Amino acid sequence: MFDRCSFKLSEPRSSDINRSLYSGALFDKLVMELGDLEAAVLGSVLRLNRASARQVVKDLEPSRGLAYSTISTTLDRLYKKGVLGRDEEVGRGGSRYIYMIRSEEKVKGRVVKGVVDRLLAAFGPSVLSTLNDYVDEIPKEELKRLEEKIQRGTKR
Secondary structure (H helix, E strand, O other): OOOOOOOOOOOHHHHHOOOOOOHHHHHOOOOOOOOOOHHHHHHHHHHHOOEEHHHHHHHHHHHOOHHHHHHHHHHHHHHOOOOOEOOOOOOOOEEEEEEEOOOHHHHHHHHHHHHHHHHHHHHHHHHHHHHHHHHHHOHHHHHHHHHHHHHHHOOO
């Protein structure tokens, strides 16, 4: 049911699209080493900013109706992959983890790398010319902003 993508882009469910589970353009078709459920859980944590497993269950319940243990296991898996960070909170009834995105930029970078790696594996180096054609369609202002960001990153 929650298969890993070998190349096919994970399509958000129609009920998820209406609820904006996939924040930002990069998460519209989330690919990486994430399956469909992991992508939905990550989208929920992104939207909530910081969330416990119970909050994610409540957030995803209308479209997915998943068990608490399923969400809790998925959050732990995302934590172990380095996508999410977590803090432990102690309260009534014991302790619980509060999950948050470690670095949205790092997550986006992993998503892009995963997409490019899958495209290269499926189509070989010729796909780079297609990607280059796509870059030609990006507005000049956006390219300039990206170029400046790259320059700042290479000076470190």
